Amino acid sequence: MNTLLVNVQGAVTPECSKTHIAYRFFLAKTGGRMKIDFSYSPKNLEDGAKAKMLIEQGLDRYVEDELREQAKSKWQSYLPLKNLITLSVDDPFGHRGAAHRHDPEQHLFISGLESSPGLSEGALQAGMWTVTLSLHAVVTDDCRYSLQIWHEEDHG
Known part of the structure; x- marks a missing residue:
């Protein structure tokens, strides 16, 4: 069974550069696999x-x-100047890693047996989790992002 934990879209501007946006959510059940889909656009400043x-x-x-x-x-x-937004993950007990990549579209996961590069594998713990978006640089007038997080309870 998949449970949608976070489903947000937002827009940021150059004034948001060098700030962070944290999304907190409660994971009700221990174990399984967490999937994180994150994207932002545009990547490059064309002006x-x-x-x-x-x-x-x-x-x-x-x-x-x-x-x-x-x-x-x-x-x-x-050139080219680029927007850069990265993300990091914290579980109820501490830091689980960071996906500080330049890719404007990322499909990440964490589970007990494996995880995406930069994120720590290990059993998912029930409790309050945080995914933080770090807005290193926003150079376009408007940069839109999307973040979805799911919990797959039946995955190892």
Whole structure:
């Protein structure tokens, strides 16, 4: 039997960069397999003028004065600018891992015998779980995401 634990969609903006969104849910039964589907779009910033402006702002902020003009002359080497949202998982007893990948679509799982890379295998424990979205960079005016989490009780 599959139980849908989380089914959310949201939208974030550049002001949300470097923040986190946590989704908490209660797992009623120990064991089984948890499936996590996560996606966001768009991945790339297609607006060249906005990309140039953001790159120049970053270079002004992070590059030493004596190297800045040279770096700005090569601004296109930083293209394409990309949105980056990653996720991490915590069970009732602590951290179960992170899927800090650049893929804008991810299909992950955790079970007693195996798990997706970055997530720790081990029996699923009943109690309060948290999936945290880390918004490392949102460079488009609008970035939409979707998160679904299921519990398959009859899986090993």
